[in-house]
Amino acid sequence: MPGRLTARLGRQGPIAVFLCACLTPALAQAPPAAPDGEPMTLVFQYPNGREQRFRTTTKMSATTDFGNAGAGIAVPPVDVVLEVRHTEKVVGVRDSIGSLSLRPERVTVTANVLGNKLVMTRVGNQTTMTLNGQPAPPGLAAGAPGGPLEGIGPVVLRRDARGSISEQKGTTGDNSPLARINNPAFLLQFPDRPVAVGESWSVDQNLTLGLPGPPGAGLPEMMFKLKHTLKEVQMRNGRREALIQTEGNAAISNISSPMGPQIRNATQALTGTTRFDLAGGRIAGGAFTMLYSMDMTAPAGLGAAVGAAPADGAAAPAQNIKLNGSAEITLTEEAPAPKPAPTRRPSSRRKPVRRR
Numbered sequence: 001m002p003g004r005l006t007a008r009l010g011r012q013g014p015i016a017v018f019l020c021a022c023l024t025p026a027l028a029q030a031p032p033a034a035p036d037g038e039p040m041t042l043v044f045q046y047p048n049g050r051e052q053r054f055r056t057t058t059k060m061s062a063t064t065d066f067g068n069a070g071a072g073i074a075v076p077p078v079d080v081v082l083e084v085r086h087t088e089k090v091v092g093v094r095d096s097i098g099s100l101s102l103r104p105e106r107v108t109v110t111a112n113v114l115g116n117k118l119v120m121t122r123v124g125n126q127t128t129m130t131l132n133g134q135p136a137p138p139g140l141a142a143g144a145p146g147g148p149l150e151g152i153g154p155v156v157l158r159r160d161a162r163g164s165i166s167e168q169k170g171t172t173g174d175n176s177p178l179a180r181i182n183n184p185a186f187l188l189q190f191p192d193r194p195v196a197v198g199e200s201w202s203v204d205q206n207l208t209l210g211l212p213g214p215p216g217a218g219l220p221e222m223m224f225k226l227k228h229t230l231k232e233v234q235m236r237n238g239r240r241e242a243l244i245q246t247e248g249n250a251a252i253s254n255i256s257s258p259m260g261p262q263i264r265n266a267t268q269a270l271t272g273t274t275r276f277d278l279a280g281g282r283i284a285g286g287a288f289t290m291l292y293s294m295d296m297t298a299p300a301g302l303g304a305a306v307g308a309a310p311a312d313g314a315a316a317p318a319q320n321i322k323l324n325g326s327a328e329i330t331l332t333e334e335a336p337a338p339k340p341a342p343t344r345r346p347s348s349r350r351k352p353v354r355r356r
Helices: 147-151 300-304
Strands: 004-007 051-068 071-094 097-113 116-123 126-131 155-160 165-170 200-210 222-236 239-255 262-277 282-298 319-334
Antiparallel strands (some): 051 071, 116 126, 282 319
């Protein structure tokens, strides 16, 4: 998996940088803080040039059962850890809509599959892969679930003061793992009214959970009904932060794709809490849990790969597959990366020659 939780609303697909002019005075200043217990207005702010650095760690586990008529073959659980370090910079604002540039610094996927440890790391445009601590065989890279790392690149998205993402452009296609599955806090949207601690509001969004694998891998897109609740306001690291709890569920009974398996009884459930810096109008971190399940009918050839094909040479039937999994996602704000020291240019002036 991810991991990718993508929202569509235009479906934020990823990069062309929006350098949209001047910040209005209203956006440059935080709204006045409401006294504790009083309703408050929750809004995102976009001071031009502001830069944040995040680390997102997603721990995933999935179990898969292959088989027909109850004679299933259980595949051992697959455990995956995805870690993404990225910077988020406000590169412009127009009509209360901020343009945010998301740039990955380092992406690492660690997968434990059938007793083997596969590690894929991407820094800049370079991807490396090891298998059980040794350089991976040349043929493994093409078919391994590290392919999606090749598609992870910079992203620019547009988000308004309420949190609705209206457009996203970039190099990673319509399903940006950087903007979505690795950052469920991007699902946060605020109501157009002040809210007090304990109040809730609802938002409907089209979402999907992405899994590590070839492009397009993952669960189908579903209509999520999300409920946000302002749980409390607390001081943290000298900042006044709102803790906003999010709960959501979605389900699809049947969906077919001409290029893939038929999917039935697909469900997703999301719970988590986002920390929001009230004075800065920005996300400060969060922790989330995703549970998912689905039944699939896959082409016959897929069963042969895991030993589910008939031994007598008869034509293999289509395979019934049941997938269950979970993901624990933690978003942490980190200190800005140190800037490189300026390089000194050698002096072009020649030293005077001393004559005796």
